[in-house]
Amino acid sequence: EPEVTQTPSHQVTQMGQEVILRCVPISNHLYFYWYRQILGQKVEFLVSFYNNEISEKSEIFDDQFSVERPDGSNFTLKIRSTKLEDSAMYFCASSSFTGEYNEQFFGPGTRLTVL
């Protein structure tokens, strides 16, 4: 069964460093998303991406964040200068254009720890 994969599973970085979180969505999907979950808090939407551009972003997704689909398979989230409060589990998701409900398939997440 096709699945969304994410690498690395755990990333530790120093405050101020750049990190790139990688995702491989399901191959025929057209919509891509990033969510994050700070420990003990809700899963929060960050950004959605469709047709090679951002379709929606949340207030969290400021100038420090960017997304890219550098080739036909990867979808990346870059944080330019990490802050302590960026420590969270980051989930990638993808969905197809069904014309019906929006079943988003989630990856297992990348745990980002900023020291």
Next chain:
Amino acid sequence: GEDVEQSLFLSVREGDSSVINCTYTDSSSTYLYWYKQEPGAGLQLLTYIFSNMDMKQDQRLTVLLNKKDKHLSLRIADTQTGDSAIYFCAESPWTAFTGGGNKLTFGTGTQLKVEL
């Protein structure tokens, strides 16, 4: 803005029914979902309900929607130890333009513990 609330913990005995509750605020919510998260895994869609429905049944799962009270529940019949996980309620609007490519707003998740 949108908000989704859930209770944090639920403990049941194996074989009993579990009922996980959720309330939401966004009146434009069109689809409501239940996701399951097992340790070390991503969020897995269990079931969903469209806002013009009151109930949906899928094997051991029953979803009830009270649109007036903006209340959603998930009932798991004959709960098993393998059902132990975190259950997330989520909602999204639907727009014809994007064909459903919309953000999900999640609750905090309910940790279900199934005891023998």
